[in-house]
Amino acid sequence: MGSDCENSKYKLLGFESNKGLAVIMVISTGKVIKVKLGEVLKSEIIDNLNKSEVKDLYKKYYSAGAALTTYEMQDRHERSWMIYVALNVFLLALYVFTNIAATKLVYFQMFDLVLPPAVFLYPLTFLIVDLLNEAYGLKLARRALIFAFVSNAFIVLLLNAVMYLPELPDWKLNASYSEIVAQVSSVLVASSVSFLFSEYINTYLLCKIKELTNSRFLFLRVFFSTFFAVIIDSFLFCYIAFYGVMQSNDILNVVFAQIAVKMCFAVFNVFPAYGARSLFKRYVTSG
Numbered sequence: 355m356g357s358d359c360e361n362s363k364y365k366l367l368g369f370e371s372n373k374g375l376a377v378i379m380v381i382s383t384g385k386v387i388k389v390k391l392g393e394v395l396k397s398e399i400i401d402n403l404n405k406s407e408v409k410d411l412y413k414k415y416y417s418a419g420a421a422l423t424t425y426e427m428q429d430r431h432e433r434s435w436m437i438y439v440a441l442n443v444f445l446l447a448l449y450v451f452t453n454i455a456a457t458k459l460v461y462f463q464m465f466d467l468v469l470p471p472a473v474f475l476y477p478l479t480f481l482i483v484d485l486l487n488e489a490y491g492l493k494l495a496r497r498a499l500i501f502a503f504v505s506n507a508f509i510v511l512l513l514n515a516v517m518y519l520p521e522l523p524d525w526k527l528n529a530s531y532s533e534i535v536a537q538v539s540s541v542l543v544a545s546s547v548s549f550l551f552s553e554y555i556n557t558y559l560l561c562k563i564k565e566l567t568n569s570r571f572l573f574l575r576v577f578f579s580t581f582f583a584v585i586i587d588s589f590l591f592c593y594i595a596f597y598g599v600m601q602s603n604d605i606l607n608v609v610f611a612q613i614a615v616k617m618c619f620a621v622f623n624v625f626p627a628y629g630a631r632s633l634f635k636r637y638v639t640s641g
Contacts, residue, residue: 363565364399365491366407369414376411381491382561391415438490438498445482446502450509452476453545456595457537467611468604476587477616480580483553487560495557503546510535510542544595552587556580577621584616 367377367386375388378399391414394400400408452472461468486495513535521528556579563575592609600608 363402366403366411374418376414379491382565383491383493385493434489438486438494441482441486442498442501445479445486445498446505448475448479448482449502449506449545449549452479453506453510453541454534454538456541456545456591457534468608469611469615473612473615477580477584479549479553480556480583481576483556484560484576484579487557488564492557492561496554499550499553499557503550507542507546510539514539541595544591547594548587548590551590552583555586556583559583581617585613588612588616 363381365379365381367379369376369391370388373388374391376391376394378387378389378394379385380387389397389399391411394411395415400411403411452475455472455475456470458471459468460471483495483499486498517532517535559579559582560575563578567574588609592605592612596605596608
């Protein structure tokens with residue numbers, strides 16, 4: 355029990371000691387279930403938990419709920435959910451930055467490439483979503499995506515509302531502010547569509563590949579989920595944002611350039627994904 359193929363289907367979240375229940379998350383859906391301790395020990399659930407979780411399950415069961423474990427709901431959740439909030443905030447910050455930075459196009463003369471600077475940091479959003487999906491499941495990862503999307507839309511809405519306030523006559527930034535907010539708003543539409551589609555596909559593929567490989571080969575699910583997501587994201591964003599403003603051939607050049615840059619990040623993302631998973635096991639799930 356608690357083999358190397360750990361947490362492929364279930365994750366122990368904690369206990370309700372007064373009721374003799376274990377709180378379990380179904381990783382593929384993010385659904386939380388409560389199961390009697392004795393039933394957990396007899397079911398397939400225990401075969402999909404890591405060694406630390408199995409150890410604490412037995413400790414809790416044989417002590418009739420009296421023993422304190424590293425998976426007590428209050429202690430573990432405080433640390434675990436603080437990290438979840440931090441990842442949400444970081445995802446939002448990156449999303450807001452990339453929307454604003456996408457309004458500027460940069461020409462790299464050496465490579466004859468035109469790219470928005472946001473392309474160099476945007477792939478980090480895939481890494482954050484990968485970490486959320488690995489540690490908290492598909493459901494909470496998608497909630498993080500919705501939180502980032504709604505928050506960003508709210509920020510842009512407020513920026514637009516400011517334009518209708520009375521202006522200071524002859525203030526040199528009046529026109530510049532209006533132009534930037536108008537451009538950011540148009541980019542928001544393109545980035546929102548591409549963001550939601552690509553990130554949903556990213557989380558779905560992560561979950562399916564994890565299920566098919568029994569939680570092994572992290573590099574495969576991180577790379578391939580990001581691979582397909584960046585292709586979809588690049589095509590959707592560029593055609594929605596630049597259609598009618600640039601020629602189709604120019605848009606395609608930008609698309610291919612973005613895919614090339616993002617794929618480099620897809621390879622790079624594998625290394626911090628392994629490091630982050632190790633840190634989660636050591637400091638979040640192991641007490």
